[in-house]
Amino acid sequence: MKLFELLDNVNKIVPLKYAFEDDSVGITIGENESNVNNIVIGHELDDYLFEYCSDNNIDTVITYHPPPYKKIIEEDGSENFLPDSITTSFIDSSINVITIHTAQDVCKDGNADTLIDLFNIKNPKVFAQTVGKYGAGRYGTIDMVSPKELKKLIENKLNTKLIRTNEYFENLGDISHIAVLPGSGTQFMEEILDITQVFITGDISHRYLLKADEEKMGLIQIGHISSEIPGMRKFVEKFNKFMELEIKLRI
Numbered sequence: 001m002k003l004f005e006l007l008d009n010v011n012k013i014v015p016l017k018y019a020f021e022d023d024s025v026g027i028t029i030g031e032n033e034s035n036v037n038n039i040v041i042g043h044e045l046d047d048y049l050f051e052y053c054s055d056n057n058i059d060t061v062i063t064y065h066p067p068p069y070k071k072i073i074e075e076d077g078s079e080n081f082l083p084d085s086i087t088t089s090f091i092d093s094s095i096n097v098i099t100i101h102t103a104q105d106v107c108k109d110g111n112a113d114t115l116i117d118l119f120n121i122k123n124p125k126v127f128a129q130t131v132g133k134y135g136a137g138r139y140g141t142i143d144m145v146s147p148k149e150l151k152k153l154i155e156n157k158l159n160t161k162l163i164r165t166n167e168y169f170e171n172l173g174d175i176s177h178i179a180v181l182p183g184s185g186t187q188f189m190e191e192i193l194d195i196t197q198v199f200i201t202g203d204i205s206h207r208y209l210l211k212a213d214e215e216k217m218g219l220i221q222i223g224h225i226s227s228e229i230p231g232m233r234k235f236v237e238k239f240n241k242f243m244e245l246e247i248k249l250r251i
Helices: 003-013 047-055 085-092 101-106 111-119 147-158 186-192 206-214 229-243
Strands: 026-029 039-042 060-063 069-073 079-083 096-099 122-129 135-145 175-184 198-202 218-221
Touching (some): 003 096, 026 085, 079 085, 101 111, 101 135, 101 175, 111 147, 135 186, 147 175
Parallel strands (some): 039 060
Antiparallel strands (some): 026 096, 069 079
16 A cells, blocks of 8 residues: 555545644645555654554654754744654654544544543534634533542543633532543633633643633643544544454554
8 A cells, every 4th residue: 555545545434624624734744655565543743652653664653743854044034844753753753644633623523523432522613613604613512520520521422531620610519511622622621711600621730721811711621642542542442343354443
């Protein structure tokens, strides 16, 4: 199989055209005509994944996150992007990489829809839109819970203890309206201020915690990867069924 053929198959599961416009998806390392013999699916490029590829003769990786690059500010003020050390390792070893990132967040049964199922969100609606009806966030109603019960629910469903909240969250009464967005979504907070009690997402800066306090909305940080892994596991299931393979997610 050629890399462009694998990309076509991935595109049938996760339509890449629905990613955010400035996102790096598709073939991020490699050429269309590169050969594909052995595939692995990983969350992101790291030393563990590189070692696994090297030890198992893997020539192609499908990742959620794009390969990392460093932004360099030149003397004339222009920006340049150079591959960091792990990206360079994959390039130098001629390991192909296909990235799905925010296309996987927004697609049907992707990362955001998986959070709907996990938290049993009723009447879900989309926010943080990319193209047309597609978007990275979901909001709706849940069976009423206390703040303490919601935190416990998140811990159990996402298998994480890395939960951080703003101060106002602890002042909430019963909670029946929540919004979720996998990865980091606080830049979309304005869209849901008046329509939800609690916003659940990852990588929240201190200023957004303070802003949520000011706006009297609960904010929960669940950790970047914790919010993405459930959807990526579902992607692996769909990919294996479509390709008739038995590949595991390497985290």
